[in-house]
Structure formats: structure tokens, C-alpha cells
Amino acid sequence: xxxxxxxxxxxxxxxxxxxxxxxxxxxxxxxxxxxxxxxxxxxxxxxxxxxxxxxxxxxxxxxxxxxxxxxxxxxxxxxxxxxxxxxxxxxxxxxxxxxxxxxxxxxxxxxxxxxxxxxxxxxxxxxxxxxxxxxxxxxxxxxxxxxxxxxxxxxxxxxxxxxxxxxxxxxxxxxxxxxxxxxxxxxxxxxxxxxxxxxxxxxxxxxxxxxxxxxxxxxxxxxxxxxxxxxxxxxxxxxxxxxxxxxxxxxxxxxxxxxxxxxxxxxxxxxxxxxxxxxxxxxxxxxxxxxxxxxxxxxxxxxxxxxxxxxxxxxxxxxxxxxxxxxxxxxxxxxxxxxxxxxxxxxxxxxxxxxxxxxxxxxxxxxxxxxxxxxxxxxxxxxxxxxxxxxxxxxxxxxxxxxxxxxxxxxxxxxxxxxxxxxxxxxxxxxxxxxxxxxxxxxxxxxxxxxxxxxxxxxxxx
Amino acid sequence: xxxxxxxxxxxxxxxxxxxxxxxxxxxxxxxxxxxxxxxxxxxxxxxxxxxxxxxxxxxxxxxxxxxxxxxxxxxxxxxxxxxxxxxxxxxxxxxxxxxxxxxxxxxxxxxxxxxxxxxxxxxxxxxxxxxxxxxxxxxxxxxxxxxxxxxxxxxxxxxxxxxxxxxxxxxxxxxxxxxxxxxxxxxxxxxxxxxxxxxxxxxxxxxxxxxxxxxxxxxxxxxxxxxxxxxxxxxxxxxxxxxxxxxxxxxxxxxxxxxxxxxxxxxxxxxxxxxxxxxxxxxxxxxxxxxxxxxxxxxxxxxxxxxxxxxxxxxxxxxxxxxxxxxxxxxxxxxxxxxxxxxxxxxxxxxxxxxxxxxxxxxxxxxxxxxxxxxxxxxxxxxxxxxxxxxxxxxxxxxxxxxxxxxxxxxxxxxxxxxxxxxxxxxxxxxxxxxxxxxxxxxxxxxxxxxxxxxxxxxxxx
Numbered sequence: 001x002x003x004x005x006x007x008x009x010x011x012x013x014x015x016x017x018x019x020x021x022x023x024x025x026x027x028x029x030x031x032x033x034x035x036x037x038x039x040x041x042x043x044x045x046x047x048x049x050x051x052x053x054x055x056x057x058x059x060x061x062x063x064x065x066x067x068x069x070x071x072x073x074x075x076x077x078x079x080x081x082x083x084x085x086x087x088x089x090x091x092x093x094x095x096x097x098x099x100x101x102x103x104x105x106x107x108x109x110x111x112x113x114x115x116x117x118x119x120x121x122x123x124x125x126x127x128x129x130x131x132x133x134x135x136x137x138x139x140x141x142x143x144x145x146x147x148x149x150x151x152x153x154x155x156x157x158x159x160x161x162x163x164x165x166x167x168x169x170x171x172x173x174x175x176x177x178x179x180x181x182x183x184x185x186x187x188x189x190x191x192x193x194x195x196x197x198x199x200x201x202x203x204x205x206x207x208x209x210x211x212x213x214x215x216x217x218x219x220x221x222x223x224x225x226x227x228x229x230x231x232x233x234x235x236x237x238x239x240x241x242x243x244x245x246x247x248x249x250x251x252x253x254x255x256x257x258x259x260x261x262x263x264x265x266x267x268x269x270x271x272x273x274x275x276x277x278x279x280x281x282x283x284x285x286x287x288x289x290x291x292x293x294x295x296x297x298x299x300x301x302x303x304x305x306x307x308x309x310x311x312x313x314x315x316x317x318x319x320x321x322x323x324x325x326x327x328x329x330x331x332x333x334x335x336x337x338x339x340x341x342x343x344x345x346x347x348x349x350x351x352x353x354x355x356x357x358x359x360x361x362x363x364x365x366x367x368x369x370x371x372x373x374x375x376x377x378x379x380x381x382x383x384x385x386x387x388x389x390x391x392x393x394x395x396x397x398x399x400x401x402x403x404x405x406x407x408x409x410x411x412x413x414x415x416x417x418x419x420x421x422x423x424x425x426x427x428x429x430x431x432x433x434x435x436x437x438x439x440x441x442x443x444x445x446x447x448x449x450x451x452x453x454x455x456x457x458x459x460x461x462x
Numbered sequence: 463x464x465x466x467x468x469x470x471x472x473x474x475x476x477x478x479x480x481x482x483x484x485x486x487x488x489x490x491x492x493x494x495x496x497x498x499x500x501x502x503x504x505x506x507x508x509x510x511x512x513x514x515x516x517x518x519x520x521x522x523x524x525x526x527x528x529x530x531x532x533x534x535x536x537x538x539x540x541x542x543x544x545x546x547x548x549x550x551x552x553x554x555x556x557x558x559x560x561x562x563x564x565x566x567x568x569x570x571x572x573x574x575x576x577x578x579x580x581x582x583x584x585x586x587x588x589x590x591x592x593x594x595x596x597x598x599x600x601x602x603x604x605x606x607x608x609x610x611x612x613x614x615x616x617x618x619x620x621x622x623x624x625x626x627x628x629x630x631x632x633x634x635x636x637x638x639x640x641x642x643x644x645x646x647x648x649x650x651x652x653x654x655x656x657x658x659x660x661x662x663x664x665x666x667x668x669x670x671x672x673x674x675x676x677x678x679x680x681x682x683x684x685x686x687x688x689x690x691x692x693x694x695x696x697x698x699x700x701x702x703x704x705x706x707x708x709x710x711x712x713x714x715x716x717x718x719x720x721x722x723x724x725x726x727x728x729x730x731x732x733x734x735x736x737x738x739x740x741x742x743x744x745x746x747x748x749x750x751x752x753x754x755x756x757x758x759x760x761x762x763x764x765x766x767x768x769x770x771x772x773x774x775x776x777x778x779x780x781x782x783x784x785x786x787x788x789x790x791x792x793x794x795x796x797x798x799x800x801x802x803x804x805x806x807x808x809x810x811x812x813x814x815x816x817x818x819x820x821x822x823x824x825x826x827x828x829x830x831x832x833x834x835x836x837x838x839x840x841x842x843x844x845x846x847x848x849x850x851x852x853x854x855x856x857x858x859x860x861x862x863x864x865x866x867x868x869x870x871x872x873x874x875x876x877x878x879x880x881x882x883x884x885x886x887x888x889x890x891x892x893x894x895x896x897x898x899x900x901x902x903x904x905x906x907x908x909x910x911x912x913x914x915x916x917x918x919x920x921x922x923x924x
Contacts, residue, residue: 009486009550016554017479023561024471034573038793041574049585049812053819059551062816063558066809069574073563081571083563083803088471089521091560092478096525098556098810099485101535101548101760108881109543111496112503112531123511139601139762140801150650164654167629181802184778188612188800190652192626292803298563299805300601316646331500338650339602340643341545341754343761343805347528348560350511354524357515419570 009099015060020095023067032075033416034068041069071419076437076444080419082236082264085437087296093351094298097344104137104342105334114331117346120353124289125305127269129282134312135305136336137345141263142181144288144304145230147338149185151286151306151315152228152257161315165190171219172196174230175207175242179261182230191227203426204389205240207231213250220254228257233278234265237423237432239393241265245280252283260284263302265393267294270361274369277392285311291349294368294394294436295361301345312336367438368394374442375433384453388425396433397425403456405431411459417451471561477522482557485529494537495878496530503531533881538899538906542881544698544726547899549758555813556760559806566599566804567796576793579808582815586751587767589731591744596774597767598798599807603725604643606750606766607692609800611647613748613768613777614690614719623777627652633681634658636692637669637704641723644692653689665888666851667702669693675712682716690719695740696727699885699894701855703727707742714745722746725764727855729756732823736831739854747773753811756830756856756898757823763807774798829900830856836904837895846915850887858895859887865918867893873921879913 036044046062054062071078074086102110104117121135138144149172153160157170170191174182176198186196197219199212216226229251231242244260251258260266260281266289268277281287285308291301306312317335329335334342356364375396379385388397399405405422406429412418423432433448498506508524516524533540536548564572566579579599587595600606611634615622619632632653636644638660648658659681661674678688691713693704706722713720722728722743728751730739743749747770753763768774779797791797796804818826837858841847850859861867867884868891874880885894895910 009548009553010483012550012554013479013482013486016557017475019558020475020561021472023558024475038569038577042577045574045577047574047577047581049581049815050819051821053817053822056817059813059816063555063809063813066574066578067558067562070562070564071571071573073565073571081565083565086471086561086563088474091471091563092474093525094560095478095557096481096485096529098553098560098760099482099548100529100532101545101553102532103535103543103545103761107500108875109533109535111533112507112509112528115500115504115507115509116528119509119511139605139805140803142800142802143601143605146650146800160652160654161649162654162656164632164652164657165627165629167627170626179802184800187623188608189650190615190622190626192622192624194624195626290803298560299565299803300801338604338608338646339762340604340641341602341752341761343601347525351521351525353511354521355515355518357512359513360515413570 012056015056019060019064022064026068027072027074031416032072032077033413033419034071035414035416036069045069076440077418079434079448080421082293082434082436083299084434085296085439087352089355090297090348090352094348097347100344102344104344104346105332105340107331110344113344113347114333116350117333120303120346120349121305124303128287128305130305130307132309133305133307134309134336135303136312136333138302138304139339140300141261141288141290141302142184143338144263144302145179145181145259145261146185146188147304147316148259148286148288149182149228149230150189151311152259153189153191154315155257155311156225156227169195169224170227171224172228172230173199173212173215173226175199175201175232177201177205177235177237177240178230178232179236179263201240205235205238207242207247209243209246209250212247216250216254216256226254226256228259231258231260231284233260233262234268234393236264237395237425238389238397239264239391239395241277241392244278244284248280248283257286258284260287263288263290264293266290267365268393270358271365271369272362274365294365295352297349297352301349364438368435371435371440371445372396375435375445378445378449382449385449388430394435396435397423397430398433399430400452400456402460405429407459408452408455411455412451415455417455418448474518477518481522481526484526488530489534489536493878494534494539495875495881496533497876497878498531507531538902539880541896541910542883544755544896544898545761546896547758547901549814551817552759552810552814556810559809562806564806566806566808567794567802569793572806575806575809576795578812579795582765582808582811583767586765590749590767592767592769594771595767595769596771596798597765598774598795600764600766601801602762603723603750603752603764604646605800606725606764607641607643607721607723608647608650609766609774609778610721610748610750611644611690611692612651613773614721615651615653616777617719617773618687618689631657631686632689633686634690634692635661635674635677635688637661637663637694639663639667639697639699639702640692640694641698641725663702667697667700669704669709671705671708671712674709678712678716678718688716688718690721692721692723693746695722695724696730696855698726699857699887700851700859701726701853701857703739703854706740706746710742710745720746722749725750725752726755728752729827730855732820733827733831734824736827756827757814759811759814763811826900830897833897833902833907834858837897837907840907840911844911847911850892856897858897859885859892860895861892862914862918864922867891869921870914870917873917874913877917879917880910
């Protein structure tokens with residue numbers, strides 16, 4: 001049995017950095033996608049937790065084995081998710097964050113880190129046209145959407161927090177192509193999934209504002225209490241953007257909270273021309289914007305912005321005398337978070353922003369938009385492929401002719417050639433290519449298309 | 463303006479590790495508590511986000527300035543919070559986690575990391591006497607409690623998720639000394655803060671089970687729907703443990719979910735003798751257990767355990783066809799989390815466990831219990847101090863005679879001598895000393911007591 005403490009952080013740092021370097025080498029030189037089944041892994045790896053601790057070298061050797069069996073999300077073959085690649089400064093600062101280990105509830109406990117988060121809130125709010133915003137970084141877009149919807153619920157029915165529902169039907173409105181977190185949040189918030197009105201979309205995946213208006217009016221006539229409209233800015237599959245300006249008009253008419261789920265699409269605000277995709281964003285009440293998706297910051301880093309000072313605190317706040325002891329409320333972000341203890345997810349985004357600046361983000365987005373255009377052009381012109389539609393944003397949905405997309409994705413995964421997923425578009429299965437990693441190049445895309453064609457040949461001949 | 467990408471991770475790693483080493487030096491050699499006001503800091507630091515990125519050396523220099531202005535939570539003078547110190551292996555693995563950057567929703571995206579989390583779930587569940595548990599690591603104890611309470615709500619009223627409240631009053635039960643997250647969760651869950659019954663405590667801060675039983679019976683007679691009883695295992699101020707075995711009996715009688723909030727106290731399960739504080743834990747339905755508190759793992763790492771296979775998934779699940787594409791459900795932890803994208807908070811705890819083993823955790827706890835005993839003994843015997851009560855766990859509440867505890871804590875903070883907080887016990891303000899950092903020694907405690915006496919002298923003479 002090891003005595004406590006058997007080691008110092010200094011001695012571990014050296015090993016940690018060697019392990020980090022090995023990981024970077026692994027990413028470049030070996031298969032980025034582990035090809036073992038869970039059963040094979042469980043047999044091969046030493047996973048169980050021991051009664052007595054093992055020596056430093058052995059811990060690091062077990063760690064290394066696990067790294068090898070972990071998909072390399074920074075690989076240019078990882079195209080499966082709305083995140084991928086690595087913003088290096090953000091990763092570096094996130095490593096330091098693990099050592100700093102502050103909890104982001106009070107200035108007393110987190111010091112300058114609170115100011116760092118405030119800078120991000122105000123700067124990002126500026127991109128959205130909010131002049132005096134409140135905001136908080138959340139552990140993921142689902143929970144940021146949850147808070148946006150809760151603020152809507154609490155404005156529609158200020159008694160809800162104290163007394164729960166009065167038995168009236170409370171409703172949310174969202175497009176049929178919205179993220180599943182909206183249904184999830186409705187269930188968690190005590191509204192009920194059945195009371196999320198799924199408004200139909202046009203061919204391109206954008207909400208029909210006419211249908212939205214009718215649904216709201218019908219519900220009001222039926223005695224329901226509309227709580228919020230959730231606009232999807234960048235749908236998960238097609239990357240479609242709901243028309244914010246028109247939705248805001250409908251919401252204004254009925255005095256309903258408008259939350260913009262820009263978990264995926266919020267980053268388009270950073271592109272000088274394409275920010276038009278979010279035209280009217282300044283008329284929303286709250287926004288979700290994930291920096292861990294298109295901006296490449298390590299998971300998780302979801303900004304929740306609220307246009308109205310005080311609304312966020314009011315909806316989230318719960319006093320705790322032993323905790324919030326000093327300083328003014330602005331310096332105690334714990335009053336605005338659904339967590340008590342909270343990881344510092346601000347420093348990594350702040351560091352990345354220092355290194356790239358507003359203009360660097362524009363360049364990053366520009367590269368990604370041009371990759372999406374290249375992929376769409378290629379697919380459109382190729383006899384092997386069919387494009388679902390020209391992409392507005394950074395997902396390209398397509399099919400290889402005469403091939404089942406599910407089977408294709410599974411085979412590409414099994415062979416280690418690519419991690420890429422499938423999705424449903426207008427009732428049909430398609431391959432969804434996600435372009436969020438600016439380290440990708442056109443040659444990577446050409447290789448992917450080649451691999452798809454070769455894989456198809458394998459099972460056509462089989 | 464910098465081109466993208468202007469740097470490689472390799473080149474940043476070197477600077478990152480130098481910065482990490484500087485931070486460790488800072489912790490040892492300089493003031494662990496920054497003594498600037500937020501206004502001074504805002505003036506001194508370069509915090510704003512630039513239009514054009516700055517060079518690597520400048521980014522790191524700005525980062526270093528921010529580190530200096532961040533409280534050193536690993537310092538032996540940081541006694542303010544239920545976390546403190548550093549479990550070095552966990553910190554090391556957490557640094558690597560930032561580079562790995564997997565999202566913990568599917569085996570396809572996270573590979574071996576999913577197995578790592580499963581090991582922790584089953585092993586920790588074993589300490590709680592659960593034989594076939596479901597579990598998930600949550601971003602903080604507040605959200606773990608939220609899930610525990612939601613499972614109770616959804617078992618009491620299986621329609622809630624789909625349809626929201628039917629207008630009946632749904633209730634939760636918790637001690638008057640419970641954590642504020644229970645009220646917060648009740649508000650978020652659509653139950654209402656007013657429907658959290660705060661049951662009175664005995665002198666030592668433990669819930670009165672008789673009063674609990676009466677409250678439940680009265681509510682049932684009134685047509686309310688009890689959703690869950692939340693037992694506090696280690697209250698925030700006194701470190702009191704509610705009597706689980708007796709509470710479980712009350713819950714069994716009325717078929718009510720029993721959630722144990724062991725965010726702070728769960729770790730006592732790791733101590734061979736003191737685990738008796740949680741006697742009866744095997745009769746609860748779900749448990750919150752924060753590894754980022756007493757176990758020293760970087761924030762956040764909250765284990766939520768559920769005794770009943772399937773209940774957690776059922777309460778949290780929301781299908782998303784584009785996401786959950788392969789593998790069996792057990793290997794897709796996204797079906798059990800309230801987040802979609804989810805940071806890997808498992809690897810750090812796993813690495814720490816490899817290094818210390820079950821027996822190392824026992825030793826850690828043993829050291830902490832002995833520190834608490836030393837502090838209590840000293841206070842009891844000193845003419846300068848008054849002890850509130852003998853501690854059951856790792857917080858020691860006391861006062862310096864003839865001194866206002868709030869003023870004392872503020873002065874200690876301002877002078878950089880200690881970050882330590884005050885709290886309310888039985889209507890009186892007291893100083894709360896938290897002993898969760900095993901790097902503390904009796905000499906650190908003696909120095910703290912000396913500093914308190916000297917500080918008191920300063921304002922008695924003033």
C-alpha cells in the first residue's frame with residue numbers, strides 16, 4: 001500500500017507531458033480510430049480499480065493503453081460530430097485549468113477567473129447585438145437551452161418557481177428539426193414533452209413561421225400558456241437556420257420569450273458575411289452558443305447569453321448564506337449558474353481568443369465554409385454521389401449512389417478509414433459530413449470520397 | 463493578423479508545461495491569496511479580447527498574470543470550501559483529458575473512456591452496497607441531486623415527463639440544513655420551492671425522522687403527491703449525517719424515492735470505520751457523491767448512482783437517431799446524462815484510483831478525520847476559542863471569543879493569511895473550518911489559530 005502522498009505534482013508533470021507528446025504522435029502516425037470491440041478492449045486493458053495503488057510508471061502505462069483505445073477526435077478522419085479538431089491554445093489553457101482548479105461561484109474563490117468569464121460574456125454578447133447582457137458558461141448546449149427555456153417559463157408564469165404548475169398547459173414551440181435537448185428540457189422543467197409543439201419546416205429545414213403563428217394562436221385560444229419559442233440556428237443534420245427576425249415579430253406580438261439555440265450555428269456570428277444567417281439575433285431574449293463545437297475549444301464550453309440584465313439571476317438564483325459572502329452580485333457568478341461548484345470553462349476560450357482574435361475566428365469560419373462548399377461542389381459533380389441540398393452552413397448531407405448509408409458508415413468505422421455518421425433527411429437515410437475541423441484540407445475530403453467509393457465497391461461485389 | 467494555424471500543439475506544450483511549473487512554484491513561494499480588489503485587477507490585467515490575435519509569448523504572459531491573480535486552491539491556507547488541495551494523479555489525467563477531448567455520449571465517439579466510467583460506476587456502487595447500479599458522472603452535485611429528485615418525481619408520477627403536472631401538489635422532503643441545490647432543483651423541475659418540506663433537525667443537524675414521517679402523512683392526507691425524500695449525508699456547515707436506515711423505513715412504508723445527497727459525505731464510504739456514518743445507504747434509491755470534494759479530484763466529478771437498472775435511463779433518455787447509432791445501450795452513456803455533449807470527468811478519477819487504490823482513499827480519509835479531531839481538541843482546550851460541537855465529519859465550526867466571525871474571516875482574507883468562511887449554526891455566526899486537504903498538517907492548523915488570535919487582537923485594539 002502506498003503512503004499518502006507518495007509523489008509530488010512536479011514528478012508527475014514530467015510524465016504527463018511525455019504522455020501528451022505520445023498522444024500527439026499517436027494522432028499523426030497511427031490509426032486514429034481504435035478497431036477493437038468493447039469486449040476486446042475490456043479484456044485487453046487493465047480497467048479495474050485496485051485495493052492497493054500501483055506505481056507511477058504502471059499508472060501511466062495503463063493511461064497510455066487507454067489513450068490508444070480512444071478515438072482521436074482531432075484526427076482529420078473524425079467527421080462524426082459537431083466538434084472535432086483542436087484549438088491548441090484552448091487545449092493548453094484547459095490543461096492549466098486542471099491545475100488551477102477553482103470553482104466559479106464567487107470572486108473570493110475564483111479571483112481573476114471571474115473577470116475572464118465576464119469579458120467573454122460581454123464580448124460574445126456584442127457579436128449578438130446585446131448591449132448589457134447577463135451570461136454564464138454552461139456544461140453543454142443542452143443545459144444552456146434548458147436555462148433559456150426556463151427563463152421563458154418563469155417569465156410566462158412567475159409563480160412556477162415557487163409553486164410549480166397551476167395545472168394549465170404550458171407550451172414550447174420549436175421546429176420539427178430542432179435538437180432533442182428541447183424535448184428533454186421540457187420534460188425536466190415539468191412542462192412535458194407533449195407540450196412541445198413541433199412546427200413543420202420548409203424543404204431546407206427552416207421553421208415555417210406561418211405555422212408557428214397559427215400554433216401559438218390556437219394554443220392561446222385553448223387556454224394554454226406559451227412559455228417560449230426556441231429558434232434553431234444551425235440544425236444538427238442540415239445546418240439550417242430558422243428566420244429569427246420573423247420569429248421575433250411573432251413572439252413580440254404575443255409577448256413570448258424567444259430563445260436562439262445557436263449551439264452549433266452561433267459561431268457564424270464570427271464570420272463577417274455569413275453572420276447574416278443569424279439576421280435578427282439581437283431581437284431574441286437568450287442565446288445558446290457552444291464554443292466547443294465550431295470554435296474547437298475542448299468540451300464543454302457553452303455560452304448562455306441573456307439580453308435582459310437580472311432575468312438570468314432571477315430564474316436561477318437561490319441564496320446560500322454560507323457561500324455568497326462577499327463582493328457584489330456581479331462578481332458572484334454562482335448566482336447565475338444552475339451548478340453550485342462549477343468548473344472553469346472560461347479560461348480556455350479566453351486564451352484561444354487572445355491568440356486568434358476576432359479576425360482569426362473569421363478566418364477559421366471562412367476556411368470551414370470553403371471546405372463545405374468544396375465538398376458540396378465535388379458531390380454535386382460526381383457521378384458516384386447525390387447531394388441532398390446545397391449547405392447553408394457546415395454539414396453536407398449526401399448519399400453514395402446505390403449504397404446503404406448506414407452500412408457504409410459502419411464499414412468505414414470498422415476499417416478505421418473514417419468516423420462519420422448517418423442521419424435522416426426528409427424521410428431518407430443520408431451520410432452527414434460535418435466540417436468543423438479547420439485542419440482538414442481538400443485532400444482529406446478527396447480521400448474520404450475515394451474511400452467511400454471503394455467501400456461501396458466492396459459490398460456491391462459481396 | 464495571424465494566419466490559421468499559426469502554431470502547433472507541440473510548440474505550445476512546452477510553454478504549457480513551463481507555465482504549469484511556474485504555477486506550482488507560485489503555490490509554494492508566494493502569497494496564495496491575491497490581495498487585489500476586482501477593480502485593481504481589471505486595471506492591471508490585460509483581459510479584453512482583441513480583434514487580432516497576439517503572439518504566443520504574449521498569450522502566455524497574460525495567462526501567467528491571471529494565474530497570479532487567482533486564489534491558490536491547493537494552498538494550505540485555502541480552507542473556505544468543501545474542496546481544496548490537489549490529488550496529483552487526477553490533475554495529471556485531467557490535463558490529458560483536455561487533449562483527448564472526447565464527448566462521453568457514445569462508445570463510437572469515446573471508445574475506452576466509456577469503459578473507464580463504467581468501472582467507476584460499478585466500483586463506487588459497490589461501496590454503497592448497490593449490486594447492479596446505473597450511474598453517470600454529472601457536472602456537479604447540484605445537478606446530480608437534480609437527477610435524483612427527477613427520478614423520484616417520475617416514479618411518483620410517470621406522466622410528468624410527457625404531460626407535465628396534473629395540478630396536484632408534488633412534494634419533496636429534506637432537512638432544514640440541506641444544501642440549497644434541493645430548493646433550486648425543485649424550482650427547475652416544475653415542483654416549486656414552496657413544496658420542499660424543510661424538516662427540522664436535532665441539535666447536531668440531523669433530520670428528525672419523526673417529523674419527517676408526520677409531514678409525509680399530513681401531505682398524503684391533504685392529497686399531495688410526495689416525490690422524494692432527500693437525505694443529507696454530510697451537511698455543508700456541520701457535516702451532519704441524516705439517519706439513512708430510519709429514513710428508508712419511512713420511505714418504504716409510503717413507497718417514496720429516497721435520494722442520498724452525499725456530495726460532501728459520500729466519501730466517508732471509503733473509510734473502513736467511519737462508513738458507519740452512512741449506515742443504511744444500501745436502502746436508498748440514488749446517491750450523489752462528489753469526487754471533487756473530499757477526494758481532491760479537479761472540479762467537477764460528481765457521481766450519480768441509481769440502485770435500479772433502467773430508472774436513470776428512463777428518466778433522462780431522449781432518443782436522437784443521428785447520435786445513438788451503434789452499440790448496445792449500456793455503451794451509450796448519453797442515454798443516461800442530462801447533457802448531450804459531455805466532458806470526460808471519469809479519466810481523472812480513474813487515474814487517481816489506480817494510484818491510491820481503495821486503501822489509499824481510506825488513508826486519505828483517515829488523515830482528514832485526524833486533522834478534524836486535532837482541530838476540535840485544540841479549540842476545545844484553548845481559552846481563546848469556543849467549539850460549536852464535536853465534529854462527526856470534516857468541518858469544524860467554532861468561534862474566537864469576543865470576536866465577530868464575519869469580520870475575522872474578512873480580515874484573514876484581506877491580509878492573505880487564510881481563505882476561510884463563516885456560516886450560521888443554530889442562529890449564530892461561526893467560523894467554519896473545512897478539512898478536506900490532506901496536505902494540511904497540524905502545524906498549518908496551529909498557524910491558523912495563531913493568526914486568528916493575532917487578527918482578533920488587531921481589531922480589539924482598534
